[in-house]
Amino acid sequence: MLLTGYTKQIFRPECNPSFESVHCVATLDDDISEVLPFLNAVLGGTQYFSDPPQVMFHHHGRIIKVGAREIAVNALADEAEAEKILGWLKNEINQAWEDRASITPCFTGKAKPQLMEILKLLPKTNCKKCGQATCMVFAVALREGAISPDACPEIDGDNLQKLDSYLNGFDLEA
Numbered sequence: 001m002l003l004t005g006y007t008k009q010i011f012r013p014e015c016n017p018s019f020e021s022v023h024c025v026a027t028l029d030d031d032i033s034e035v036l037p038f039l040n041a042v043l044g045g046t047q048y049f050s051d052p053p054q055v056m057f058h059h060h061g062r063i064i065k066v067g068a069r070e071i072a073v074n075a076l077a078d079e080a081e082a083e084k085i086l087g088w089l090k091n092e093i094n095q096a097w098e099d100r101a102s103i104t105p106c107f108t109g110k111a112k113p114q115l116m117e118i119l120k121l122l123p124k125t126n127c128k129k130c131g132q133a134t135c136m137v138f139a140v141a142l143r144e145g146a147i148s149p150d151a152c153p154e155i156d157g158d159n160l161q162k163l164d165s166y167l168n169g170f171d172l173e174a
Contacts, residue, residue: 002097003090005029006071010079024082026071033068037105038096047109056109058145064089113143113170121163123154130154142167 006026013019033053040048045055054067064085065072071089076082096103118139125135130152132138141147142163149155149163 001094002035003028003030003032003093006086006090008079008082008086010076010082013074021075022078022082024071024073024076024079024086026086028069028071031068032066032093032097035093035097035100036066036068037107038100038103039066039093040109041103041106042096042099043092045106045109046112048107050107059085061146066093111170113167115139115143117166118142118163121155121159121166122152123156123159125154127154 006028008024008026010022010024012022036053036055037048039045040055043055043057046058047056049055052068054065057064057066062073062075062085066089071086073082073085076085115136119136122135122139126133130138130147132141138147138152142149149160149167152160155163
Protein backbone atom coordinates (compact mmCIF):
# COMPACT_ATOMS: atom_id res chain seq x y z
CA MET A 1 0.00 0.00 0.00
CA LEU A 2 1.49 3.31 -1.11
CA LEU A 3 -1.08 5.75 0.30
CA THR A 4 -1.97 4.99 3.90
CA GLY A 5 -4.08 8.02 4.71
CA TYR A 6 -4.76 11.74 4.46
CA THR A 7 -6.11 14.74 6.33
CA LYS A 8 -8.81 16.68 4.53
CA GLN A 9 -9.87 20.30 4.74
CA ILE A 10 -13.28 21.41 3.40
CA PHE A 11 -13.89 25.07 2.58
CA ARG A 12 -15.90 27.45 0.44
CA PRO A 13 -13.97 29.31 -2.27
CA GLU A 14 -12.61 32.62 -1.01
CA CYS A 15 -13.31 34.32 -4.33
CA ASN A 16 -17.05 33.82 -3.84
CA PRO A 17 -18.11 32.61 -0.37
CA SER A 18 -21.76 32.52 -1.50
CA PHE A 19 -21.07 29.48 -3.73
CA GLU A 20 -23.12 26.50 -2.61
CA SER A 21 -20.39 24.03 -3.53
CA VAL A 22 -17.33 23.36 -1.42
CA HIS A 23 -13.72 22.51 -2.21
CA CYS A 24 -11.55 19.89 -0.57
CA VAL A 25 -7.79 19.73 -0.15
CA ALA A 26 -6.38 16.51 1.29
CA THR A 27 -2.84 16.46 2.62
CA LEU A 28 -1.45 12.99 2.00
CA ASP A 29 0.41 11.01 4.67
CA ASP A 30 2.73 9.59 1.99
CA ASP A 31 4.61 10.86 -1.06
CA ILE A 32 2.85 9.29 -4.06
CA SER A 33 4.85 10.99 -6.83
CA GLU A 34 6.13 7.65 -8.19
CA VAL A 35 2.61 6.37 -8.90
CA LEU A 36 1.37 9.45 -10.76
CA PRO A 37 2.37 8.33 -14.31
CA PHE A 38 0.71 4.96 -13.66
CA LEU A 39 -2.43 6.59 -12.22
CA ASN A 40 -2.49 8.88 -15.26
CA ALA A 41 -2.33 5.85 -17.56
CA VAL A 42 -5.16 4.09 -15.72
CA LEU A 43 -7.52 7.05 -15.22
CA GLY A 44 -6.62 9.10 -18.30
CA GLY A 45 -5.63 12.46 -16.87
CA THR A 46 -6.45 15.58 -18.84
CA GLN A 47 -3.10 17.17 -17.97
CA TYR A 48 0.18 15.79 -16.64
CA PHE A 49 2.98 17.87 -15.15
CA SER A 50 6.40 16.52 -14.25
CA ASP A 51 7.77 19.44 -12.20
CA PRO A 52 6.27 19.31 -9.67
CA PRO A 53 4.69 15.93 -10.41
CA GLN A 54 0.90 16.16 -10.63
CA VAL A 55 -1.97 14.97 -12.77
CA MET A 56 -5.33 16.64 -13.41
CA PHE A 57 -8.60 14.82 -14.01
CA HIS A 58 -12.08 15.97 -14.97
CA HIS A 59 -14.54 13.66 -13.27
CA HIS A 60 -18.33 14.20 -13.28
CA GLY A 61 -18.00 17.98 -13.58
CA ARG A 62 -15.22 18.27 -11.02
CA ILE A 63 -11.58 19.13 -11.46
CA ILE A 64 -9.29 16.87 -9.44
CA LYS A 65 -5.58 17.57 -9.00
CA VAL A 66 -3.43 14.78 -7.60
CA GLY A 67 0.07 15.78 -6.57
CA ALA A 68 2.89 14.11 -4.68
CA ARG A 69 1.50 15.08 -1.26
CA GLU A 70 -1.92 16.60 -2.00
CA ILE A 71 -5.27 15.99 -3.65
CA ALA A 72 -7.55 18.93 -4.46
CA VAL A 73 -11.17 18.61 -5.63
CA ASN A 74 -13.58 21.41 -6.55
CA ALA A 75 -17.36 21.74 -6.87
CA LEU A 76 -18.39 19.27 -4.18
CA ALA A 77 -21.84 19.13 -2.63
CA ASP A 78 -20.58 18.44 0.88
CA GLU A 79 -18.00 16.67 3.05
CA ALA A 80 -19.58 13.26 2.45
CA GLU A 81 -19.05 13.61 -1.29
CA ALA A 82 -15.44 14.70 -0.67
CA GLU A 83 -14.84 11.61 1.43
CA LYS A 84 -16.37 9.37 -1.25
CA ILE A 85 -14.10 10.80 -3.97
CA LEU A 86 -11.01 10.70 -1.74
CA GLY A 87 -11.72 7.08 -0.80
CA TRP A 88 -12.13 6.17 -4.47
CA LEU A 89 -8.86 7.94 -5.35
CA LYS A 90 -7.01 6.25 -2.48
CA ASN A 91 -8.12 2.87 -3.83
CA GLU A 92 -7.18 3.83 -7.41
CA ILE A 93 -3.76 5.08 -6.29
CA ASN A 94 -3.00 1.94 -4.32
CA GLN A 95 -4.30 -0.34 -7.11
CA ALA A 96 -2.20 1.48 -9.73
CA TRP A 97 0.84 1.12 -7.46
CA GLU A 98 0.18 -2.58 -6.96
CA ASP A 99 -0.31 -3.13 -10.72
CA ARG A 100 2.50 -0.83 -11.88
CA ALA A 101 4.54 -3.71 -13.38
CA SER A 102 1.74 -4.32 -15.90
CA ILE A 103 0.91 -0.65 -16.62
CA THR A 104 2.75 1.46 -19.16
CA PRO A 105 3.26 4.83 -17.45
CA CYS A 106 1.86 7.89 -19.22
CA PHE A 107 3.59 11.27 -18.97
CA THR A 108 1.11 13.27 -21.06
CA GLY A 109 -2.51 14.36 -20.77
CA LYS A 110 -5.38 13.34 -23.03
CA ALA A 111 -5.67 14.99 -26.41
CA LYS A 112 -8.43 17.60 -26.57
CA PRO A 113 -10.54 18.65 -29.52
CA GLN A 114 -9.29 21.77 -31.30
CA LEU A 115 -11.41 24.80 -30.48
CA MET A 116 -11.32 26.18 -34.03
CA GLU A 117 -12.42 22.82 -35.49
CA ILE A 118 -15.48 22.92 -33.23
CA LEU A 119 -16.21 26.56 -34.00
CA LYS A 120 -16.06 25.92 -37.77
CA LEU A 121 -19.06 23.60 -37.44
CA LEU A 122 -21.17 25.91 -35.27
CA PRO A 123 -23.57 28.44 -36.85
CA LYS A 124 -21.67 31.43 -35.33
CA THR A 125 -24.88 33.39 -34.82
CA ASN A 126 -24.27 34.09 -31.11
CA CYS A 127 -28.03 33.65 -30.65
CA LYS A 128 -27.74 32.63 -26.95
CA LYS A 129 -30.52 30.03 -27.42
CA CYS A 130 -28.16 27.38 -26.00
CA GLY A 131 -27.72 29.37 -22.79
CA GLN A 132 -24.17 30.47 -23.62
CA ALA A 133 -23.13 34.07 -24.29
CA THR A 134 -21.50 33.32 -27.65
CA CYS A 135 -20.76 30.43 -30.00
CA MET A 136 -17.13 30.63 -28.83
CA VAL A 137 -18.20 30.06 -25.21
CA PHE A 138 -20.37 27.17 -26.42
CA ALA A 139 -17.35 25.72 -28.27
CA VAL A 140 -15.22 25.92 -25.12
CA ALA A 141 -17.93 24.13 -23.13
CA LEU A 142 -18.09 21.42 -25.83
CA ARG A 143 -14.31 21.06 -25.78
CA GLU A 144 -14.38 20.52 -22.01
CA GLY A 145 -17.23 18.01 -22.25
CA ALA A 146 -19.59 20.20 -20.21
CA ILE A 147 -22.37 20.11 -22.83
CA SER A 148 -23.29 18.07 -25.89
CA PRO A 149 -23.45 19.34 -29.48
CA ASP A 150 -27.24 18.96 -29.66
CA ALA A 151 -27.56 21.72 -27.03
CA CYS A 152 -27.18 24.14 -29.96
CA PRO A 153 -30.67 24.61 -31.45
CA GLU A 154 -29.31 26.49 -34.49
CA ILE A 155 -26.85 23.87 -35.78
CA ASP A 156 -27.96 22.15 -38.97
CA GLY A 157 -28.17 18.36 -39.20
CA ASP A 158 -25.09 17.93 -41.39
CA ASN A 159 -22.84 20.00 -39.11
CA LEU A 160 -24.30 18.33 -36.02
CA GLN A 161 -23.35 14.95 -37.47
CA LYS A 162 -19.85 16.19 -38.37
CA LEU A 163 -19.41 17.70 -34.89
CA ASP A 164 -20.60 14.50 -33.18
CA SER A 165 -18.23 12.48 -35.32
CA TYR A 166 -15.30 14.80 -34.57
CA LEU A 167 -15.93 14.85 -30.81
CA ASN A 168 -16.39 11.05 -30.67
CA GLY A 169 -12.65 10.77 -31.33
CA PHE A 170 -12.00 12.20 -27.87
CA ASP A 171 -12.81 11.00 -24.36
CA LEU A 172 -15.09 13.76 -23.07
CA GLU A 173 -17.64 13.88 -20.29
CA ALA A 174 -20.94 15.37 -21.41
